[in-house]
Amino acid sequence: MADPYSILGVARGASEQDIKSAYRKLAKQFHPDANKDNPKASERFSEVTQAYDLLSDKDKRARFDRGEIDMDGNPKSPFGYGRGGSGGQYRGGAGGPFGGGMGGGGGGPDDVDLSDLFEGIFGGGQRRQRPGGMGGGGDDPFGGFAGGGFGGQRRPTKGANVQYRLAVPLTAIANLEKQRITLSDGKTIDLKLPNGAEDGTQMRLAGKGEAGPAGNGDAIVTIVEQAHPFFRRDGDDVRLDLPITLDEAVNGAKVKVPTTSGAVMLTVGPGSSSGKVLRLKGKGFTRKDGSRGDQLVTLEIDLPDDSSELAERLKGWTDTRNIRSRMGV
Structure with missing residues (x-):
């Protein structure tokens, strides 16, 4: 493994x-x-x-x-979790010991409520629904006896829901780029990400689950947001640490900055210190209302490994400010 x-x-x-x-x-x-x-x-x-x-x-x-x-x-359990799709897509659905998916709301073997099974067989009226429980859509795992006991009329049930995990790059979520997923039947679907998409967001594909007497169950796709080498999510905003040279910090400059949707030019003002944060409006994640957050760029002055020339140029000059006075030192 x-x-x-x-x-x-x-x-x-x-x-x-x-x-x-x-x-x-x-x-x-x-x-x-x-x-x-x-x-x-x-x-x-x-x-x-x-x-x-x-x-x-x-x-x-x-x-x-x-x-x-x-x-x-995926849990290491005997309840039949399997892989499906391709790439970062993982499936969990039908295949448990009672013929139903253990996925739904992310439940596992510990979520099994045996009282539900006995109510469905030995009476007590209609079985209560539990989102994401056995049977894929909350149907009685033993065929759905209506009216209690064995004398009730059997009603057809839908097939089990099937769970998928879809790995999506952070930049693709920010720009709501369509994502392709391969279902358990081998068919591929291009998914449109919803406004406000983030890690853990779930999308329901009606009728794309397991087959059943009353129709197919659904496919439940959970987004797994992939980390990025230099972008970080901060709510609806994107954060980036941007290295700049000492002369760019002292004299100011226009520098190229990467964003989730491509590089842009950013103005660094003269006398900019490390830690200064600049804002790029509308370069963050798409909110549920369709508006976008911002990209927050933190400047980091990067000195060369060999700073002997710089030291020579600064020879005889000292910054006399007490820049740590606010820290009490």
Whole structure:
């Protein structure tokens, strides 16, 4: 089984910062934009991103370390979770011991309520509905007896819902780019992402689940937002740390800045310090009302590794300000 620690090249006890640093280094090395002629680099980038997605989530990391889930985030259980689609798409649906999907709202084997099963067989009126429970749509797993007991009339049931996990790049979510998903029957569908899409957003594809006497169940697609080498989500905004040279900071300059929808020119004012934040309006994520957040650019002055020439030029000059006085030192 793939091991996310080995993929990132870190020890099991690695800190969050160690994991983040390892991911950034590998992501920059294998990013598709920098390896357009190397398809294997794209596969490696996806593998590295998947490993980081798991280890950067404290709960998922703990569950993986305890052996409760695999690297795909699927429970290690006998309840029939399977893979479907392609790329970052994972399926969980029909195939449990009672013929129904254990997906729905993200439930697993611990979510089984046996009282529901007995109510459906031995009386007590109509079985209550539980979103995401056994049977794919809340139908009685034993065929749906109406009226209680075995004397009731059997009603046809819909097929089970099928769960899919769709890995989507952060930039694609920001721009609501259509995403292609391969269903369990081999058919592909181009999905239009909804306004306000984010990690965990679910989309329902009516009639794309398992077949049943009363029609097909549905396909439930959950978006998994992939981390990016230098963009970060901050609510509806996108954050970016932008390196600039000392002369650009001192004298000011127009510099090219990457955004989720392409590079733009940004004006850096004279005397800009590291940590200064500049705002690019409308370059963030699409909100539910259709408007967009902003891109927040944090300037970082980057000095050359060999600063001897710079030191020579500054010889005899000292900045006499006490710039740490507000810190009480």
